[in-house]
Amino acid sequence: MTPPLTDAELAASLDGGFTSAHADVNGVRLHYVAGGGQGTPLILLGGWPQTWWQFHKIMPALAAEHRVVAVDIRGQGGSAKPADGYDKRTMAADVHALIRHLGYEQADVAGHDIGGMVAEAVAALYPDTVRRLVVLDVPHPDESVLSLPLLPQGDQDAGITGAEQGPGTAYLWWFAFNQVPGLPEALLEGRERVLVDWLCRYMLRDQASIDDDAREVYARALAAPGAVRAGNAWYQAFVQDVADLAEYPPLSAPVLGLACPGNMPLIRGGLAERAADLTVAEVPDSGHYLPEEQPEFVADSMLRFLR
Numbered sequence: 001m002t003p004p005l006t007d008a009e010l011a012a013s014l015d016g017g018f019t020s021a022h023a024d025v026n027g028v029r030l031h032y033v034a035g036g037g038q039g040t041p042l043i044l045l046g047g048w049p050q051t052w053w054q055f056h057k058i059m060p061a062l063a064a065e066h067r068v069v070a071v072d073i074r075g076q077g078g079s080a081k082p083a084d085g086y087d088k089r090t091m092a093a094d095v096h097a098l099i100r101h102l103g104y105e106q107a108d109v110a111g112h113d114i115g116g117m118v119a120e121a122v123a124a125l126y127p128d129t130v131r132r133l134v135v136l137d138v139p140h141p142d143e144s145v146l147s148l149p150l151l152p153q154g155d156q157d158a159g160i161t162g163a164e165q166g167p168g169t170a171y172l173w174w175f176a177f178n179q180v181p182g183l184p185e186a187l188l189e190g191r192e193r194v195l196v197d198w199l200c201r202y203m204l205r206d207q208a209s210i211d212d213d214a215r216e217v218y219a220r221a222l223a224a225p226g227a228v229r230a231g232n233a234w235y236q237a238f239v240q241d242v243a244d245l246a247e248y249p250p251l252s253a254p255v256l257g258l259a260c261p262g263n264m265p266l267i268r269g270g271l272a273e274r275a276a277d278l279t280v281a282e283v284p285d286s287g288h289y290l291p292e293e294q295p296e297f298v299a300d301s302m303l304r305f306l307r
Contacts, residue, residue: 003216003220004213004216004217004220005217006020007020007031007033007051007052007077007078008020010033010053010056010217011033011035014035014056014059014060015060015063016035016036016059016060016063016064016068017035017036017063018033018034018035018036018059018063018068019033019034019035020032020033020078021033021034022078023098023101023102025094025097025098025100025101026090026093026094026096026097026098027082027085028074028079028080028082028085028094029079029080030071030072030073030074030079030080030094030098031052031071031072031077031078031079032052032069032070032071032072032098033052033059033069033070034067034068034069034070034102035059035063035067035068036059036062036063036064036065036066036067036068037063037064037065037066037067038067039065039066039067040065040066040067040106040107040108040131040306041066041067041069041099041102041104041106041107041108042062042066042067042068042069042107042108042109042110042306043069043071043095043098043099043107043108043109043110043119044059044062044068044069044070044071044110044111044115045071045073045095045109045110045111045112045114045115045116045118045119046070046071046072046073046076046077046111046112046113046114046115047111047112047113047114047115047116047138048113048114048231048234048235049195049196049199049218049221049222049231050076050113050218050221050289051072051076051077051078051217051218051221052070052071052072052076052077053077053214053217053218054112054214054289054291054292055070055112055291056214057291057292057295057299058291058295058298058299058302061295061296061299061300061303062299062302062303065303065306065307066108066306069098069102069107071095071098073091073094073095073114073115073118074086074090074091074094074230075226075227075230075231075233075234076221076227076230076231077221078221081224081225081226081227081229081230082230084233086230086233086234086236086237087237087240087241087244088117088118088120088121088140088141088237088241088244089121089125089241089244091118091121092118092121092122092124092125092126093125095109095118095119095122096122096125096126096129099129100129105129106128106129106130106131107129107130107131108130108131108132108133108134108306109122109123109130109132109133109134110133110134110135110136110302111134111135111136112136112137112138112289112290112291113136113137113138113288114138114234115136116135116136116137116138116139116140117138117139117140117141117241119133119134119135120133120135120139120140120251120271120274121140121244121248123251123252123253123255124140124248124249124250124251124274125248127249127251127252127253130253131253132253132254132255132256132305132306133251133253133254133255133256133275134255134256134257134258134302134305134306135255135256135257135258135267135271136258136259136290136291136298137258137259137260137263137266137267137288137290138263138266138267139257139266139267139270139271139274140241140245140248140270140274141238141241141242141245142242142245142270143242144269144270145175145238145242146238146239146242148172148175149171149172150173150176152171152173153171170262174199174235175235175238178231178232178234178235178236179232179235179236180232181232181236184228184229184232185228185229185232188222188228189223189228190223192218192219192220192222192223192228193215193216193219195219195222196215196218196219196222197215200215200289203287203288203289204287204288204289204293205285205286205287205293206285206287206293209289209292209293210289210292214292248274250274250275250276251271251274251275251276252276253277254277254278254279254305255271255275255277255278255279256279256280256281256301256302256305257271257278257279257280257281258280258281258282258283258290258298258301258302259280259281259282259283259290260282260283260286260287260288260290261282261283261284261286262287263288264280264282267280268280279305281301283297283298283301284297
């Protein structure tokens with residue numbers, strides 16, 4: 001099998017003049033890919049167990065109207081994987097420092113999954129920096145995360161996947177698995193692709209929407225030293241994140257929430273209590289990985305909102 005392309009090669013493969021770079025900010029080295037025109041800066045933050053590459057299908061379209069910066073958040077992809085700092089408050093400070101490092105006073109910020117949690121924290125904690133916020137499928141952890149079911153609801157062999165269920169019935173076993181120090185690293189070493197394929201099988205409606213090359217990119221990133229530990233740490237910080245959320249001010253920026261059908265209650269309910277100006281839209285025929293399953297719908301929705 002041909003090894004996955006490097007970040008620099010992946011960036012160069014996209015229309016829009018994208019390049020790969022690093023920045024040392026807030027005590028951590030972050031990798032990012034930037035390209036596009038001179039419009040409003042748009043920061044993209046990805047989730048578990050992926051990298052910035054999860055946005056590759058929408059980056060060229062977004063770059064027609066924005067300066068797009070897709071970031072590997074702390075612990076992800078080509079970014080550093082330090083021992084701590086995985087609470088979303090600290091990760092928001094990383095992103096804010098990167099925005100300033102790049103010379104921007106204000107930017108639009110969009111995030112998916114863990115990146116959505118970080119994006120919301122950036123908007124709450126640095127309201128003068130975030131012009132508009134887009135949250136894809138998962139908002140910031142609140143108290144509801146503390147009562148997620150740990151046992152599967154219904155018949156897991158019935159062919160009903162997590163892409164078709166809401167957070168109350170989808171079997172989110174990895175929320176608990178990722179809490180266990182040391183065990184995931186030991187079990188997944190050399191088997192990272194098994195995890196990527198399982199999550200795709202469970203969370204996608206269209207398996208072909210994340211192809212073999214993309215899955216190899218994510219598996220290779222997970223195989224990097226410290227990557228599984230760092231990704232687990234995002235989840236291990238949830239209790240702290242819930243406590244921090246209670247101290248955040250309300251979201252003052254306009255917010256767009258996009259979600260697959262099963263996660264609409266999560267995205268609407270979570271953001272409705274915190275955002276004064278909220279627009280919510282369902283992404284049709286999609287599972288969790290919205291930018292890869294329905295890139296045209298996601299890009300069009302984002303562009304209309306950001307205009």
